Amino acid sequence: MSVRVLKPGLLTTIQDGGRRGCAASGIGSAGAMDEVALRLANALAGNPPDAAALEFSLLGPVLQFERAATVALCGAVVDARIDGNAVSGWKALHVGAGSTLDCSRMPHGAYASLAFAGGISVPRVLGSASSDVNAGLGPRALRSGDHIELDAPNPPAGASRRRGPAWTLDPRPWFDADRDRPIRLVRGSHFDALDDASRSALFEQAFRVSAESNRVGTRLDGPRLALHSPLELVSEAVAHGTLQLPPGGQPIALMAEHPTTGGYPRIGQIAAIDLPRLAQRRPGDAVRLEEIGIDEAQTRYLQRERELARLCESIAMRLAR
DSSP, rough: EEEEEEEOOOSEEEEEETTTTTTTOOOOOOOOHHHHHHHHHHHTTTTTOOOEEEEEEOOOOOEEEESOEEEEEEEEEEOEEEEEEEEOOOSSEOTTTTTTEEEOOOOEEEEEEETTTTBBBOOOTTBOOOOOTTTTTOOOOTTTTEEEOEEEOHHHHHHTTTTTTTTTOOOOOOOOOOOTEEEEEEEEETTTBHHHHHHHHHSOEEEEETTTOOEEEEEEESSSBBBBBOOOOOOOEEOTTTTEEEETSOEEOTTTOOEEEESSOOOEEEOGGGHHHTTOOTTOOOEOOEOOOOHHHHHHHHHHHHHHHHEEEEEEHHTTO
8 A cells, every 4th residue: 555645744754774884884874863753653553663653844745545544643732633533643543544643743852753554665775774864874855755664563462553552652751842951961972172162162052953953963052162283183983962162163963864984073972862852853953062071872772772672562562362
């Protein structure tokens, strides 16, 4: 079956768990900007956690369903409607044959994932269905008139959830609507190269998400940061969340479509547990950075992963009833 794209939204792409294991060849992973939203949407739809889903930003798509399907919407707050009737996110939803799902209004947050029971049928490139917009890998962003081909759900899941469960997940542990909470940052290898004023400003002053931010990086406008003295660097490996300092003095946090190497000073690393929170900040939103040690950052990440795994297991058990 297929789903027709009536309106594509601002940037709607197909994303899965990412293109792993290709960095040595200079190929980034791409994948969802908010990986937690992707995994929970897939769990609610009865899919594997890294199954291909739609991810959209700020202005979502309007979709018409050829046949009935079960979908799940997680991530940013979306004023979603099925045939004009408001529906909530963070739960499985039944969309009837011929019905229209409108996800075009997103009052809070920046990225949402829409998973389809059974997943999206799309060719894999280097083992992943993810669209890397910057590199031109994988499927392109959606356009009006496109058809999204869906795989049929596994019979047990489809039979038990034809109209979706009545319960809804509590989004509060997984979507942070408090834009005043700081984003935690581990000191990078070039943190000590910052001058004294810049080291203080990094953690004491507020930045704002630049309108030039995208899936490659979140640009932070604010106090101009500077080094004690110029550094001559060769390109080295960078990661999702690396905070680079270009010559202009405005830091950039690398995001899902980041390059595999970079030559700018690496002044910090966004804690992995806060990458989805940073991804959900909209252009103009304030960002305050708070220092965290690497041991605490790793401990908190592992704790989140255990909690997320337990939740996904619990969802699977409830869907199987």
